[in-house]
Amino acid sequence: MDSILIQxxxxxxxxxxxxxxxxxxxxxxxxxxxxxxxxxxxxxLGAFCAVTFRKLLTLSVKVKDESVTMFAAYKDEPYLKIWFxxxxxxxxxxxxxxxxxxxxPFMVLVGYAMERGLIRHFYKRAHADQILVTFGLAIVVQExxxxxxxxxxxxxxxxDIVAGSANVGxxxxxxxxxxxxxxxxxxxxxxxVMIFAVFSFLQFTTYGMVVRAGMRxxxxxxxxxxxxxxxxxxxFAIAAVVAGTAGVMYTPILPPDYHMGMDFLVLSFVxxxxxGMGSLGGAVTAGFLLGIVQSFASMNEVKSIIPGIDQxxxxxxxxxxxxxxxxxxxGRAGVMDD
Amino acid sequence: xxQRFLNDTNLLLVFSxxxxxxxxxxxxxxxxxxxxxxxxxxxxxxAIGFNILFGLTGYLSFGHAAFLxxxxxxxxxxxxxxxxxVVPAVFFGVIFAxxxxxxxxxxxLRRSGIYFSILTLAFAQMSxxxxxxxxxxxxxxxxxxxxxxxxxxxIDSMYITVEEGLPSTxxxxxxxxxxxxxxxxxxxxxxCFFISxxxxxxxxxxxxxxxxxxxxxxxxxxxxxxxxMLSAFVISGMFAGxxxxxxxxxxxxxxxxxMQWTASGEVVLMTILGGVGTLIGPMLGAxxxxxxxxxxxxxxxxxxxxxxxxxxxxxxxxxVQVVSLFVGGGWHLTLGLLFMIVVIFLPGGIVEGxxxxxxxxxYGKNKNSDSSPQNQAAE
Amino acid sequence: MEKxxxxxxxxxxxxxxxxxxxxxxxxxxxxxxxxxGGLRALADVNLHVEEGKxxxxxxxxxxxKSTLLNVCVGRLKPDSGKVTFDGEELTGKKPHEIAQIGxxxxxxxxxxxxxxxxxxxxxxxxxSKRDGSFRFNPHLAMRNQNExxxxxxxxxxxxxxxxxxxxxxxxLSRGDKRRLELSMCLILHxxxxxxxxxxxxxxxxxxxxxxxLLKKIKERGMTKIIIEHDMHxxxxxxxxxxxxxxxxxxxxxxxxxxxxxxxxxxxxxxxAQE
Numbered sequence: 006m007d008s009i010l011i012q013x014x015x016x017x018x019x020x021x022x023x024x025x026x027x028x029x030x031x032x033x034x035x036x037x038x039x040x041x042x043x044x045x046x047x048x049x050l051g052a053f054c055a056v057t058f059r060k061l062l063t064l065s066v067k068v069k070d071e072s073v074t075m076f077a078a079y080k081d082e083p084y085l086k087i088w089f090x091x092x093x094x095x096x097x098x099x100x101x102x103x104x105x106x107x108x109x110p111f112m113v114l115v116g117y118a119m120e121r122g123l124i125r126h127f128y129k130r131a132h133a134d135q136i137l138v139t140f141g142l143a144i145v146v147q148e149x150x151x152x153x154x155x156x157x158x159x160x161x162x163x164x165d166i167v168a169g170s171a172n173v174g175x176x177x178x179x180x181x182x183x184x185x186x187x188x189x190x191x192x193x194x195x196x197x198v199m200i201f202a203v204f205s206f207l208q209f210t211t212y213g214m215v216v217r218a219g220m221r222x223x224x225x226x227x228x229x230x231x232x233x234x235x236x237x238x239x240x241f242a243i244a245a246v247v248a249g250t251a252g253v254m255y256t257p258i259l260p261p262d263y264h265m266g267m268d269f270l271v272l273s274f275v276x277x278x279x280x281g282m283g284s285l286g287g288a289v290t291a292g293f294l295l296g297i298v299q300s301f302a303s304m305n306e307v308k309s310i311i312p313g314i315d316q317x318x319x320x321x322x323x324x325x326x327x328x329x330x331x332x333x334x335x336g337r338a339g340v341m342d343d
Numbered sequence: 344x345x346q347r348f349l350n351d352t353n354l355l356l357v358f359s360x361x362x363x364x365x366x367x368x369x370x371x372x373x374x375x376x377x378x379x380x381x382x383x384x385x386x387x388x389x390a391i392g393f394n395i396l397f398g399l400t401g402y403l404s405f406g407h408a409a410f411l412x413x414x415x416x417x418x419x420x421x422x423x424x425x426x427x428x429v430v431p432a433v434f435f436g437v438i439f440a441x442x443x444x445x446x447x448x449x450x451x452l453r454r455s456g457i458y459f460s461i462l463t464l465a466f467a468q469m470s471x472x473x474x475x476x477x478x479x480x481x482x483x484x485x486x487x488x489x490x491x492x493x494x495x496x497x498i499d500s501m502y503i504t505v506e507e508g509l510p511s512t513x514x515x516x517x518x519x520x521x522x523x524x525x526x527x528x529x530x531x532x533x534x535c536f537f538i539s540x541x542x543x544x545x546x547x548x549x550x551x552x553x554x555x556x557x558x559x560x561x562x563x564x565x566x567x568x569x570x571x572m573l574s575a576f577v578i579s580g581m582f583a584g585x586x587x588x589x590x591x592x593x594x595x596x597x598x599x600x601x602m603q604w605t606a607s608g609e610v611v612l613m614t615i616l617g618g619v620g621t622l623i624g625p626m627l628g629a630x631x632x633x634x635x636x637x638x639x640x641x642x643x644x645x646x647x648x649x650x651x652x653x654x655x656x657x658x659x660x661x662x663v664q665v666v667s668l669f670v671g672g673g674w675h676l677t678l679g680l681l682f683m684i685v686v687i688f689l690p691g692g693i694v695e696g697x698x699x700x701x702x703x704x705x706y707g708k709n710k711n712s713d714s715s716p717q718n719q720a721a722e
Numbered sequence: 723m724e725k726x727x728x729x730x731x732x733x734x735x736x737x738x739x740x741x742x743x744x745x746x747x748x749x750x751x752x753x754x755x756x757x758x759g760g761l762r763a764l765a766d767v768n769l770h771v772e773e774g775k776x777x778x779x780x781x782x783x784x785x786x787k788s789t790l791l792n793v794c795v796g797r798l799k800p801d802s803g804k805v806t807f808d809g810e811e812l813t814g815k816k817p818h819e820i821a822q823i824g825x826x827x828x829x830x831x832x833x834x835x836x837x838x839x840x841x842x843x844x845x846x847x848x849x850s851k852r853d854g855s856f857r858f859n860p861h862l863a864m865r866n867q868n869e870x871x872x873x874x875x876x877x878x879x880x881x882x883x884x885x886x887x888x889x890x891x892x893x894l895s896r897g898d899k900r901r902l903e904l905s906m907c908l909i910l911h912x913x914x915x916x917x918x919x920x921x922x923x924x925x926x927x928x929x930x931x932x933x934x935l936l937k938k939i940k941e942r943g944m945t946k947i948i949i950e951h952d953m954h955x956x957x958x959x960x961x962x963x964x965x966x967x968x969x970x971x972x973x974x975x976x977x978x979x980x981x982x983x984x985x986x987x988x989x990x991x992x993x994a995q996e
Contacts, residue, residue, distance in 0.1 A: 040457055126687070145679035145680055152676065271604065278457075317472055323462075545861065550846065553842075556838055560906075562816075564818075564851065565854040
């Protein structure tokens, strides 16, 4: 029982990453009609926001290490610590959550620049062209990251206070063995908040209403005299923020490297397709579902029965779903329905 | 039909001549050495095959690298188990790639558009992941599949006396390295080009084009599009398998990274760079990309400093710093930029570019993109 | 004039189901029902079309006319009821199978191959019909398909597009696209031709040209169903008229009879005609 719950929890955090990326993909696809292969790169840019932020915070100067008395030793001392003492150290400790603050404006900027500079010229082009140009962009971003940060993963620590694991089992009276890292719990809550925020934005604001209407029938909404273009730029920025902040928060779980964007993108596309192209609910559901399925498939008990199943389970599920439910779990008729 | 300046027979002749004479006319460009020439020919085959699917039917497959990989693995196994002769290796490469293409195509082609792209991508990733993990006994996982002294080579061991060291691939005794290897690939390339030409000019090809243009209409005129699509998919998969097996012929090892989706992306780029749906375009694209890959990757910082030494010191450092982003290990960055530039500014690829260019000066008024004047067919 | 090909049905035994002794009824739609969500597009349609006649279906917008054609060509599957053509059941068959039986359709917005030349546009359907179920022939050359090319050129001549046959179809005017689509259907030698508003959005001049063209092919003896808003077109072409309103056939008969039918006037002519 516990092991099953553990697997579900494990699946949820991976699923949350898929869901957040897939949410943005779907939003962009549903409103702008763009198949964005560079969305994974945005996720990665978010993660590297956190890396850069920590680098900035830990800019150091060499100072004499007083603890070593035998000979003159030097150690790196971050400016922040020198200037602010313990407060400075605390700020560094909280680098990851704090970098959300710079990630949001940065992601808005990235989203805005991408939509205005590139994507909008592709609204009327074939899907194949959109795929190709965003694929090219994804490679460019990936290679730039590689050139500036190197090819190796850069581990990021969560704040000390949440370094350990939460004894989830005890909370629910399920026994001691059900423990789960704090940060992952936080990450899950964060994902929930983001998903909730996006949905309420779409559901309860007039702005969101227009976007939803635009997802259904773009031309008509355009005819109503609403500047749908500008709104779509904002939608794109929102999608970028969702993916980017997800990237930031995911760094303590998975050390970011230059190809994480592509890795997650391929899977997130599978998620979108499984959920149903253009269905936000479908994207989120499928994200969590596939995360959990994958986590179960990577259990040793399962792997010993079907070796290698953990490597392919998501694709397998996608193939089966696409062949049985042509529109995915929650796809609407008429969306990419050729 | 219309009289063309360059009819199909001439086109084939010019193409063959250009390919076979590559060692001569490419030497001023510094590209006339066998390793690179082999790559031109092999990736030309890959791109020509991909173009049969993407160019004619418009179905964008993101999983063709899987067929390339399977072709390589099959060829290496043929070397290991049977003989170092390349004929069975090529045969098995093509057959296994064809079988895999049939399987993947049968399922993927039930959907179209972006769903098809994602399905093929999913299958290719699946093959890649499997090659890395469970199939290690067959693929030798991360290390890659290589020849060893202890391979059985049943057929060879019956007829040929065992020599010291690793045997090399051969065509009935003719060693397949260096120029003989290139000519072997080149002849297969010409055969592939011929097949592609015939397909383009056949009712089958026209029907594929009809499917690309308006699949709905094809259905309502009584065509069951599925078997046509599937054969196009399998043919292009077999071309990829052939290319994969030739990679193993010229260098007998096979690794899973050949199946990664970046490899699929590369063949897409070759095709669109040259010109999707044109006969000569994919070959041009493949040649160009492999040529520049070769040049760009060979640059390193020292070389760059030499090149830019005429600049003042401070400027030189900056320039070298910037340029070094794009060369050497940064070749992929250039590739990505190229990708974007081609899609944005030259969606018809180089062949269309030539035609526009020609149009400006009043040459080549013919609208048929397939018979464009083929300047430097394989560069 | 173009020689009329012998209808392909002659060598087949007609298996008309019982109760249809009228020899010349060839298309039967029995109790067709189709709903989209809560919307009942076709409530209960019964329609029988005589062989070789032109049967017009008129009705106000949203009456279900296009849905009816979609059911006939296999684009939609009816919820209940069946469509039989010349003894063969069409319901449940795929579009390409229905096309091979001899049912061709001209769409409301022309469905052509915009990137291909006019000649290719017309040759393709002929190839489809010949090789439809699958003939693997990459070794054949298009330039040897003389018979099909001759016929395609002939038909393009009939519809008056022969001069432009090297042009790319996408560059044609709307009226010409329609004529091209019609010739694509004609080369199939259909036994049943479905026309969905063949003159919609056309100028009067083009409309008249289309009427003339349709009259010309009327002599070929194929059965035609035509959906039309323009009464001028209907009364110039139709042998019989049925009125579809709210998913039901409310009247059927000779054009003059239908025109006088009070029900029809109420449901359609009174409300929808400008």
